[in-house]
Amino acid sequence: MTLSIKHMNVGYRSRRVISDINLPDIKSGSLVAVLGPNAVGKSTFLKSLAGINKYSGEARLNEAPLSGLPRSEFIRTLGYLPQTLPQATTLVAYELVFSACRAVRTDLSQAEIEHSIDNVFRRLGIESLALRRLAEMSGGQRQMVGLAQVLVRQPKLLLLDEPTSALDLHWQLNVLETIREEVTSTGAIGLVASHDLNLALRFCDQLLILSQQGVLAMGSPDEVLTSDNLRLAYGIEGRVEQCSQGYPIVLADRAIA
Numbered sequence: 001m002t003l004s005i006k007h008m009n010v011g012y013r014s015r016r017v018i019s020d021i022n023l024p025d026i027k028s029g030s031l032v033a034v035l036g037p038n039a040v041g042k043s044t045f046l047k048s049l050a051g052i053n054k055y056s057g058e059a060r061l062n063e064a065p066l067s068g069l070p071r072s073e074f075i076r077t078l079g080y081l082p083q084t085l086p087q088a089t090t091l092v093a094y095e096l097v098f099s100a101c102r103a104v105r106t107d108l109s110q111a112e113i114e115h116s117i118d119n120v121f122r123r124l125g126i127e128s129l130a131l132r133r134l135a136e137m138s139g140g141q142r143q144m145v146g147l148a149q150v151l152v153r154q155p156k157l158l159l160l161d162e163p164t165s166a167l168d169l170h171w172q173l174n175v176l177e178t179i180r181e182e183v184t185s186t187g188a189i190g191l192v193a194s195h196d197l198n199l200a201l202r203f204c205d206q207l208l209i210l211s212q213q214g215v216l217a218m219g220s221p222d223e224v225l226t227s228d229n230l231r232l233a234y235g236i237e238g239r240v241e242q243c244s245q246g247y248p249i250v251l252a253d254r255a256i257a
């Protein structure tokens with residue numbers, strides 16, 4: 001499977017946000033971090049791919065334009081997690097995840113859906129939330145239920161907008177490990193918008209860095225996460241160093257005025 005994005009322009013009726021997005025083809029099993037400063041267009045880009053915003057140019061999955069897929073195939077193929085947390089309803093987590101799966105995976109039996117839900121809850125480590133109402137959950141717990149709603153459907157293209165924004169360090173690692181494993185084991189493609197450069201470095205095989213001028217760089221973490229790109233994208237002086245366990249880490253020294 002290949003996701004191919006060429007000459008894509010994204011934005012809103014009132015304004016263009018990113019022009020002429022041209023990316024190297026993204027292959028099955030790739031987890032791509034979508035990085036860049038506030039308001040640069042990360043969410044807008046993901047919303048466009050998810051069919052929520054209109055765009056011009058090409059976004060193709062296996063040569064077929066994403067926007068041309070029949071509705072049933074489109075919702076079966078894509079799994080989009082918005083930046084906003086799921087609403088605090090009186091429904092319990094299990095019901096919400098079940099409905100999310102049943103609405104899209106009409107090919108699965110009830111037993112298969114239940115098996116998929118059990119599997120996702122176990123991998124995310126949220127079994128204890130299954131029978132809790134969303135209205136009685138913390139923001140981080142709701143974020144994990146939202147992610148379970150996406151993962152349970154086993155989409156081929158995961159579009160996750162800041163999936164760890166409400167999570168503490170333990171759950172950030174847990175969630176990124178689960179997403180990484182899902183993409184690797186199913187051969188899906190994942191695009192994850194994030195402000196956490198260290199999580200991106202550790203779990204993603206490619207980084208797409210957006211700046212006010214559009215696409216600044218895309219490639220392996222080694223290639224694109226450089227002091228120059230940190231300065232150009234974020235307006236900071238920063239470095240990438242190796243920690244004592246051999247992982248690369250980003251150190252942000254100071255904001256450039």
Ligand SMILES: Nc1ncnc2c1ncn2[C@@H]1O[C@H](COP(=O)(O)OP(=O)(O)OP(=O)(O)O)[C@@H](O)[C@H]1O
Pocket residue numbers: 012014015017036037038039040041042043044045
């Ligand atoms: N519905 C909308 N109509 C018009 N402009 C919008 C709308 N939503 C967002 N924008 C603008 O589009 C630009 C990109 O916003 P977007 O949310 O995609 O940025 P982002 O990179 O995801 O930011 P952040 O890191 O702060 O979440 C911003 O200037 C924002 O003000």
